[in-house]
Amino acid sequence: MSALLNVNKMTHYFGGLRAVHNYNLTIEPHQITGLIGPNGAGKTTIFNLITGVYTPTEGAITLENENIKGLETNEIAAKGLGRTFQNLALWRHMTVLDHIKMAHYSQLSYGLMGAFFNTRKCRQQEARVEENAYRLLELFDIKQHADQLVTNLSYGAQRRVEMARAMATNPKILFLDEPTAGMTPDELVQMIKIIQQVHQDFDVAIFLIEHRMKFVMELCQYIQTLVFGELIAEGPPEEIQNNPEVIEAYLGKEDLT
Amino acid sequence: METARKFKNMFSTVPILGWLLGILAAVLIEYYWGYDYISYYLGLPKIPVLFGALIMLKNPMMIPGAIGYDLVVYVIPVLLIAKTTAFFTNPLAAMLEKTPLWLSAIVHLIFFYGVLHLWAGINDYRVLIVKLTLISIILTISINVINGYQGEFSCSHPGFMALGAYVSSIITLYFFVNDKIFGIAVLPPALGPWLFPFALLAGGVAAALGSLLVAIPSFRTRGDYLAIISLAFMFIVKSAVENLNGIGGARGMGGQPDYAPLPIIFIWTMLCIWIVHNFVSSIMGKALNAVRDDEAASESMTVKTRKTKMTAFTFGAFWAGIAGGLFAHVLAYINPGMFSINRLAEILAMVYFGGLNSIVGSIVGAVSINVLGEALRPLELFKWIIIPLILILVMIFRPYGLISFKEINAKQLLRSKFKREQGA
Numbered sequence: 001m002s003a004l005l006n007v008n009k010m011t012h013y014f015g016g017l018r019a020v021h022n023y024n025l026t027i028e029p030h031q032i033t034g035l036i037g038p039n040g041a042g043k044t045t046i047f048n049l050i051t052g053v054y055t056p057t058e059g060a061i062t063l064e065n066e067n068i069k070g071l072e073t074n075e076i077a078a079k080g081l082g083r084t085f086q087n088l089a090l091w092r093h094m095t096v097l098d099h100i101k102m103a104h105y106s107q108l109s110y111g112l113m114g115a116f117f118n119t120r121k122c123r124q125q126e127a128r129v130e131e132n133a134y135r136l137l138e139l140f141d142i143k144q145h146a147d148q149l150v151t152n153l154s155y156g157a158q159r160r161v162e163m164a165r166a167m168a169t170n171p172k173i174l175f176l177d178e179p180t181a182g183m184t185p186d187e188l189v190q191m192i193k194i195i196q197q198v199h200q201d202f203d204v205a206i207f208l209i210e211h212r213m214k215f216v217m218e219l220c221q222y223i224q225t226l227v228f229g230e231l232i233a234e235g236p237p238e239e240i241q242n243n244p245e246v247i248e249a250y251l252g253k254e255d256l257t
Numbered sequence: 258m259e260t261a262r263k264f265k266n267m268f269s270t271v272p273i274l275g276w277l278l279g280i281l282a283a284v285l286i287e288y289y290w291g292y293d294y295i296s297y298y299l300g301l302p303k304i305p306v307l308f309g310a311l312i313m314l315k316n317p318m319m320i321p322g323a324i325g326y327d328l329v330v331y332v333i334p335v336l337l338i339a340k341t342t343a344f345f346t347n348p349l350a351a352m353l354e355k356t357p358l359w360l361s362a363i364v365h366l367i368f369f370y371g372v373l374h375l376w377a378g379i380n381d382y383r384v385l386i387v388k389l390t391l392i393s394i395i396l397t398i399s400i401n402v403i404n405g406y407q408g409e410f411s412c413s414h415p416g417f418m419a420l421g422a423y424v425s426s427i428i429t430l431y432f433f434v435n436d437k438i439f440g441i442a443v444l445p446p447a448l449g450p451w452l453f454p455f456a457l458l459a460g461g462v463a464a465a466l467g468s469l470l471v472a473i474p475s476f477r478t479r480g481d482y483l484a485i486i487s488l489a490f491m492f493i494v495k496s497a498v499e500n501l502n503g504i505g506g507a508r509g510m511g512g513q514p515d516y517a518p519l520p521i522i523f524i525w526t527m528l529c530i531w532i533v534h535n536f537v538s539s540i541m542g543k544a545l546n547a548v549r550d551d552e553a554a555s556e557s558m559t560v561k562t563r564k565t566k567m568t569a570f571t572f573g574a575f576w577a578g579i580a581g582g583l584f585a586h587v588l589a590y591i592n593p594g595m596f597s598i599n600r601l602a603e604i605l606a607m608v609y610f611g612g613l614n615s616i617v618g619s620i621v622g623a624v625s626i627n628v629l630g631e632a633l634r635p636l637e638l639f640k641w642i643i644i645p646l647i648l649i650l651v652m653i654f655r656p657y658g659l660i661s662f663k664e665i666n667a668k669q670l671l672r673s674k675f676k677r678e679q680g681a
Binding site: 053072073074077078083085089090094098101102103105106108110112114115117118122126129165166168169 | 541547561
């Protein structure tokens with residue numbers, strides 16, 4: 001078993017509503033996987049279940065053969081699941097640099113006393129984090145905004161901050177929840193480049209939710225289609241593109257009478 | 258406007274050291290000539306305590322005299338000395354700049370304390386005001402950790418303060434004082450001042466432990482609900498103390514030894530500022546802001562949100578406890594009524610007036626509300642109209658307080674202004 005992430009028969013209920021049913025997922029190292037499906041299919045719920053925001057009612061989740069089901073979100077994140085959010089979840093009173101630094105939280109070991117008394121260990125670790133943060137800012141082309149509040153940035157730049165922040169947690173798998181939502185076609189092309197670059201530079205596996213077919217088809221090596229919480233099709237892009245069930249879910253059934 | 262800018266330009270070359278020297282000159286003038294000459298010739302009955310505010314409000318006839326006094330004693334000497342000594346304070350500041358920052362900061366602080374001590378020493382009333390203001394600074398900064406940095410709305414600060422005040426008072430009374438409640442002192446009273454820091458720390462720890470009762474509900478609730486829970490906590494502490502006759506009940510507890518002179522309080526205040534500043538400028542401390550702005554995002558970015566919230570509460574409460582302990586030993590009497598809704602209103606006013614998420618803001622808030630409260634005392638009832646009115650205006654024009662979301666940069670503050678002078 002060389003799979004990085006393994007989700008086995010995951011089912012989740014919100015009260016009496018079955019949001020996800022018998023969901024399976026395997027992510028190999030360095031693979032880009034896409035999750036598509038109509039609105040309300042449960043795509044973001046699946047993200048939240050895997051990253052520990054909710055604990056699935058049934059099923060198993062393992063990261064590198066280690067169980068991560070039931071752990072707290074921050075523990076799962078520290079084990080190597082970085083993510084971005086569908087509606088940007090940035091900290092509105094913090095600068096861009098602070099965002100990236102904050103995502104190194106689990107890599108700090110100086111403890112509260114170190115922070116209170118500004119010990120040498122604290123200063124050394126913070127300096128190292130800052131160095132790494134600047135490196136990431138440069139990579140994502142937002143270094144010029146380092147000391148600005150995120151709310152003053154353009155939408156595209158905010159998206160890049162979110163990506164950079166997720167990468168700062170040093171993830172093994174990067175979860176992207178609709179990375180191109182609300183972007184212009186130009187920004188979309190740029191985003192594809194950024195994702196490809198991240199994929200290569202960091203040697204990270206990517207799992208993404210997306211609505212734009214062009215984007216998914218171009219990036220992903222493997223695609224899953226989710227409808228009403230159930231997988232109806234999965235496979236390489238060409239296969240999905242021509243799958244009648246997928247077409248039906250997206251475009252509706254052709255009436256031939 | 259034009260003259261204001263010119264004025265500002267003229268004094269932009271004065272380093273902090275120069276201003277301190279100017280203030281020292283003013284204080285010395287007041288010390289030596291304030292009573293005998295200046296206030297005598299201006300027709301004032303005595304040295305105006307708070308820049309003449311009290312005299313002016315009591316007797317409007319004294320307004321010209323009081324203003325004259327302020328000009329002669331404070332404004333003119335400060336400006337004059339600050340400007341004329343810039344030629345040597347700047348190189349001096351530049352020299353200090355080359356030493357480590359902590360050394361430079363300590364030199365400045367010692368100088369500042371010396372000036373403050375002289376100024377306050379002229380009058381006992383001033384000493385009390387300065388002491389209470391310094392304690393308010395600790396309180397305001399500590400509530401800012403919870404209400405500003407962490408963004409909760411906690412109302413339990415008087416409760417934390419009471420825990421600190423009572424625990425440290427019990428310790429000092431039990432060990433070092435012969436009193437009615439606890440009988441003969443257990444340890445020689447001479448040890449008291451040396452062991453007083455431990456009594457204070459014990460008070461702080463007690464408050465921190467008490468704060469867990471508020472911190473744990475904060476995992477699930479925020480905003481209004483937490484405000485109510487924390488308010489309830491404050492009343493629980495108050496009524497618990499009222500009903501504990503062993504420690505005086507509603508009658509209170511007196512006779513605390515005078516272990517909190519001005520220098521001790523000053524040191525504790527600076528320690529508080531230093532530690533809180535270290536904390537909130539570290540990544541650990543900025544996690545408070547992250548949790549406030551978006552909890553889900555913080556969790557996903559590996560931040561331990563529960564631990565962060567617990568830290569904010571216990572840390573804030575710890576300093577409230579320290580402040581409470583100092584407060585008890587300044588007044589040498591406490592009763593549960595002191596730690597009730599009035600105190601809460603005062604603390605909240607200071608923090609929201611000064612500015613959320615800022616240590617400088619807290620200092621400004623604590624100093625201005627305290628000084629304003631004292632200065633407007635002769636107005637009696639109207640004081641409670643003017644101060645809230647100012648608060649309303651601040652809230653309208655600066656919803657987060659006067660100086661919010663800004664931190665002190667000690668290095669920049671203490672910098673020599675020499676270079677800028679040459680550049681201009």
